[in-house]
Amino acid sequence: MFPQLETERLILREIMEEDTGDIFACFSNEEAMRYYGQDPFDSVEQAVQLIRFFGDSYRDKRGIRWGIERKEAPGLIGTAGFNAWAPKHRRAEIGYEIHPEHWRKGYASEAAASILKYGFDHMNLARIGAVVFTGNQASQEMLIKLGFEQEGTLRNYMVQSGVSHDTSVYSRLNPGGR
Secondary structure, eight states: OOOOEEOSSEEEEEOOGGGHHHHHHHHTOHHHHTTTSSOOOOSHHHHHHHHHHHHHHHHTTSOEEEEEEETTEEEEEEEEEEEEEEGGGTEEEEEEEEOGGGTTSSHHHHHHHHHHHHHHHHSOOSEEEEEEETTOHHHHHHHHHTTOEEEEEEEEEEEETTEEEEEEEEEEEOTTOO
8 A cells, every 4th residue: 555645735645647747847847857867858758658667666665756736726736755766775865856846845844754754664664765866956055954964075976958967965864762
């Protein structure tokens, strides 16, 4: 059973095929994908494949990705969750994206805070990492606000639109111990 999370303003829920239009709207948006590490989608079929990938990742215990929905308005405004989940090593990496129409409203940090709590409390994670383009100041500031610490820089780590980019590595350890 896919876990549904709720915050003050958001519902974090399983991403379904019915969400294809919302996923395409976000993942085809150049601004939303600017620091994501992949080129924007140019076909709806790519959104269908991504939704299937998220479902397969959850079933195979490689990750979990929630759709972010505002309580007052149906439809996804983005996604957030864990990838590179390694249960044996009790670690995962957090990732998120929000459609630019909803930036600077605190939705990403609200969703991420709920997901962090779920990761530590229910997935038994000892460490949650994040890899962020060095130019993505907003994401770096959000991670620091959420208790992450910067660990270093990975040079030429991500290629997007044929250009190599440096990334910063962040982590947050489980406050409840090891």
